[in-house]
Amino acid sequence: MKITIDRNIVELVPEKNEETASLTTLWRILLDCLGDNKMLNPIGEYLPEKKNLARFVIEGIPGGITRRSSDQQAEADAAYYCAICNKYMNVKAGEELPLCCGRIMENMD
Known part of the structure; x- marks a missing residue:
């Protein structure tokens, strides 16, 4: 997936069919036509030399059972x-x- 950042705008461009499907699912979770849109918030840390993984939590969506x-x-x-x-x-x-x-x-x- 290609990620482009221009000031306060982030663009995600899927490069594989699986990425397109995942981005479509994410878009449908985040966007609500009635205006109750969800927000992505970063959690943990992103250190590529340690683990090349960035995690985000979706506000307003309950987590799983511990x-x-x-x-x-x-x-x-x-x-x-x-x-x-x-x-x-x-x-x-x-x-x-x-x-x-x-x-x-x-x-x-």
Whole structure:
């Protein structure tokens, strides 16, 4: 996909059929004819030398259910967060640790 930036305008030009289909789906999710358009907000970090992946969250669309690790439990009551998408949740001592974005969430304390 070709991305062009001109001041405050970003243009996405699909170069494959799959990209065209994905952009069409994204467009339909973001655009509402009644004016309740959704916004894309960046989450996590984009460091191409570390991982060439940029993530965005769509405002107003609920996320999925948080799964739990079956082999690790919280040692004490604490708040845990996902460094990728910034989601957080409170976990009580003895509960299984939450998983998010493919890995165990981190203790905020």
